Amino acid sequence: MNENKAITYSLLAHIRNNGTLMKGPVDVFVPLIKRTLNQINNKGILKGESILEIQNEANQMYSIDFPIPVLKIILNQIANEVNIEGELNFTINKDNSFILKAFYFEDFEDKIQESKRDAENLEKIFIDFCKLKNIEVSNKTSIFDFIDKNKISISKYLSNHQVSNGLDYTIEAQFVEFFKKVPKVFDAVRRIYLGSIISSFLEYKTEDFKQDVELLFDTNFIISLIDLNTPESTHTCKKLIEVGKNLGFKLTILADTIEETKSLIKKKAENFTNTFLTRKINPEDLYNACERRNLSSSDLERIIDNLDDIVKSFDISIYSFTERLKKSAKDSLEYEKFKQIRGNHFSAIHDTIALLYVKEKRTKKIREFEKVNCWFVNNSSSHDSEDFKNFEKNNYEYQKETIRVDELLNILWLSNPRLNTNLENEDLIDIGLSSIVAHTLNDSLPKASIIRELDENIQKYRADVITDKDILNISSRISNRQIKNINEFNKLANTNSDEFQKKLKEESLIQEKEEKERIEKFDKLYERFEKEVNNLDKAKSNIKAKQFNLNEKEIQIENEKKQLAIDSDLNKDKIASLSKELEIEKKEKNDILNKLSAKNRDNFIAQEIKNWRRKSWNQLIFCTILIICGFIYLFYLSDWKIDNFEKTLNNYKSNIVITSLIALFGFVLNFFVLRNIRDKYYNHSNIKAFKELIEIPDELK
Known part of the structure; x- marks a missing residue:
């Protein structure tokens, strides 16, 4: 994505957030086309043989494609607005030619300049971030491509085609994740993301959207719904349940999915104390949710025992009559392929019967998203594996049976303007950005079985x-x-x-x-x-x-x-000249005072940061002295003999209280003292937060 498109996305977000400008799905694009007509008018063009000329100018200005049918709707809307009191300022003829007598529109020029500065600053910050990670930047706009990733992923549902959006966005995902707590940077990312989703209006018909829809939930969706994943995943899945209920969707889960979920949780409970590396690598690992919620293996067992009731509490129906589907699944090509992808019979048969269930509900292959009446909803990227994509080989001519929860929420937001009361812009942005960051970082990790x-x-x-x-x-x-x-x-x-x-x-x-x-x-x-x-x-x-x-x-x-x-009054000219000189001198003096004050303020902040960091180093020195004193004490008890020292050390090792104290001391040293030092040098958001808390003396303000 080029910088120009990022600026367009930011502008679309600004227009969309101004509710007075939004009455219909294409109204958000009206100001953009008005600017285009103003640009054409400034070039001295008063008529054209085809609205293709307007389309080409708009595409060049905004780097997004305006389909002719959508553009005609926008142009007719503009014509009805500007042609008042019998004066025809803008006319679209039946042969698509146009006449433009007079058109003036510069309402958003300041906002465009602001969006341009935001985009340029985002590029610079991204380059600096890459340098900190010792990564060479080959494409400074790749951060915009990453933000556009979610729009690309839903395009396969809206326009029946998949567009490549690169292979690896790990560093871009790390950048977004890192700056989540820095409002000035993250707000720019949020605006561009919202604009990218809004631009999907151009390729999606919303008038035929089907409300009689059934959602069949996968295992990973349920795991997230019951808060055994990240908080962001739980929020996303609960939001879909809320939106689905408001739209009258039927919410369903297979009894086999319940059993697979129980089996997954049971395995985690059995290995509760035998894993360490996996949870540190994968933030979505169930053990991290247990640590966050302070759950034990016994708590997981209780969740297993009550899972049916927990699922029903969300008004999700459990479908138990799957024997017929199982028989059909065992002889299907999908089952053979899933066995290769999933690695075991139980998971393969489960995914196959879920697809067969959706296919039976649909009764036939469907091209348009808005006509789909059943979806298999998941909350992971596993169903989008390259093996499975190659297996389908449909090039998205027909709608897939599966869809990710964040993709579905994005499309529902596009198709239902009344969802604004249930799915705010902020929710949409947080859900979408969290999803693409999590999926990108997870995709960059080795397979779970290899890590395990x-x-x-x-x-x-x-x-x-x-x-x-x-x-x-x-x-x-x-x-x-x-x-x-x-x-x-x-x-x-x-x-x-x-x-x-x-x-x-x-x-x-x-x-x-x-x-x-x-x-x-x-x-x-x-x-x-x-x-x-x-x-x-x-x-x-x-x-x-x-x-x-x-x-x-x-x-x-x-x-x-x-x-x-x-x-004498004759010296008025000289007085005026001296007055002007005086004002210049005063201005120069004020400039010098301001510079001096700014330098003093910077020196004060630098000293405060130095003192702040020195406290952590004092803690480390204190811990080091304690360690040295401990060794001196042991040598003293050992009569200053090496042989006796080893015996004394072993005696203390057998003492569980002393061993626990040493372990606690090591934990405090590693996870508090050393980590505190690292954060005060590397965690820029932490350093920035400290700077904002520094009380500047009145004389330095």
């Missing part, structure tokens, strides 16, 4: 060599795609456990080294900042001297002015 195998191997062979910190370092490298061939590690674990430990330790040390290098970069940056402060102090003295001279000159000019006024 690595986790099992680590737990099996870690011994005393691989620490929890090492595992955290390894999970960071996998999440950041710095370790790609995990299968090699798993193979090595099966053939040579010692070498496996060695390789893991090496990767952990590499991660630690990279972290230290980042700290060193910030230290160098800080040293350079201190030098700049010293230079500012010197400049401050020069400014004060210049300020004194200016004050003296101001007094002199003021005295001369008074004397001239007394002497």
Whole structure:
């Protein structure tokens, strides 16, 4: 996506958020076409042989395609608005030629310039973010392509075709995720995203939308609905339930899906204490929801026992008569393909009968989205795997049986203007952006089975060599795609456990080294900042001297002015000249004072940040002293002998209270002290928040 389209999207969001301008689905585009007509008029063009000329000008101005049928509706609407009191300012003839006598429209020029600045700033910030991650930027507008990704994904449902939108947007997803807590940056992302969805109006007919629709929910949807996924996923699924009820949709789940959900939760409960790596790599892992909600394996067992009632509490019907579908599924091509994709019979047969259920409800293949009466709704990217896409081979000529919950919500928002009371712009944006970020980051991860195998191997062979910190370092490298061939590690674990430990330790040390290098970069940056402060102090003295001279000159000019006024009215011209000079000098003085105040304020903030960071370093020094004192005490008890020291240490290791205290101390050191230091150097949103909380003295404001 080019920058021009991003500006258009931001402008569309602005128009859409102004409710007074929105009465119908195409009204949001009317101001854009008015600007186009104004541009044509400014070029001296007063008539044209075809509205294709208007379309070409609009496409060039906004970098989005206006279909001729939609453009005619907009142009006729504009003509009815501007042709008043019998004066024809704009006319569309039956042969699609047009006459443009006079047209003026510049209502959104300031907003366009603001949108342009936002887009340019977003590009610059994205480039800086990539440099921080040591990634070379080949396309600075790829952040816009990523934001446009959700529109591309729903185009296969609206216009029966799939458009490629790149292969890997991991760094772009990390950028959006990182700046979620920085309003000035994230608001620009939100506006562009909303505009991209609004632009889908151009390719979607809403008048024939079918209200008699049944939604069949998949396992991952239920897992999210009962809050065993991320909070964002839970919000998305609950929002679809709310919207579906308001639209009168029938909500259904197969009894087999209930059983598959129970089986999934049961496996997680059984391995509750045997996994560590997976939950650190995948934020959507069920164990992370357990940690967030403080759930134990017993709590998961209770959820299994009550799952039927929980599902029914959302007014979801459970369909139990699936034996006939199972018999048909076992002989189907879909089942054979699902066996290859899912890896086991139970999951393959479940997905197959779900597709057969939807096909039976539809009775025939359907081309238009608005005529579909049944969907299989999921909340993951698993149904969009490349294997399954290749298996279908329909090029989206007909509607698929499956749809993601966020895609469905986007299209429902487009097709039902009355949904604004239930699905606000803010909800739509948060749901969509959270979805594309989560799916992009998850797609970049290795398969869950490979990560699970690595986790099992680590737990099996870690011994005393691989620490929890090492595992955290390894999970960071996998999440950041710095370790790609995990299968090699798993193979090595099966053939040579010692070498496996060695390789893991090496990767952990590499991660630690990279972290230290980042700290060193910030230290160098800080040293350079201190030098700049010293230079500012010197400049401050020069400014004060210049300020004194200016004050003296101001007094002199003021005295001369008074004397001239007394002497004669003939000196009016000279007085005016001196007054002008005085104003210039005053302005120069104010500029110098403002600069001086700004420099003093910057110095004050820098010192506050330095003091803020020093507190964390003091904590680290204190912890280090405690560790040294501990070792000295042990040597003292061991009569300062190495042999006795080892015995004394083992004696203390057997003491569970002391061991627990040491573990607690290590936890505080790693997760509070060291993490606090890292956040104060690397977490820009944290640093920015601290800066905003600094109380600036009145003399520096």
